[in-house]
Amino acid sequence: DAGVIQSPRHEVTEMGQEVTLRCKPISGHNSLFWYRQTMMRGLELLIYFNNNVPIDDSGMPEDRFSAKMPNASFSTLKIQPSEPRDSAVYFCASSIRQGGGYTFGSGTRLTVV
């Protein structure tokens, strides 16, 4: 198994541009999570899905952030418009069930200039 696959690994964009981060969970995992990691705030949960359905998006910082999971093998996190304070590492993780261990992807390092 290739694990959780995220793309791109690095993204540098200008303020105001749209950014789309992509995630392919492990086949058979039915929960998917998007986290943001910064030095100041650590790992913050943004949103999670069970069986492709968004369950809790209360961690999404603003309306500029949106996430979708159109099928069991793909999810996107979109930021529009992006701002410098969105600069962080964004991780996607999946698990075979809620309440179990997560498998994290390698993350996307986003820099907004």
Place this chain on the structure above:
Amino acid sequence: GENVEQHPSTLSVQEGDSAVIKCTYSDSASNYFPWYKQELGKGPQLIIDIRSNVGEKKDQRIAVTLNKTAKHFSLHITETQPEDSAVYFCAASIGGNTPLVFGKGTRLSVIA
């Protein structure tokens, strides 16, 4: 909601010594406590976990202990090696449809 506190934020030990990282949680309903290791440029990786029906679990040089009464759990690494240097995160969950809540992390440096 659940709140997880982790200490210390940084820890330096000599190679061969033991390292201990401690976490406390707030929600007495939490029943799953994993530990993750994050190496530079990589995502966190699950290294060991414990559920509330046991008090201790070991896997080679790594052990985790849980005190449900005091609501704290700890990671113990014995005979540390330079490759143990990384950031370690604890987490807690009440299970069901509630996701993991992570501590802020501990940066462990093992000095050769």
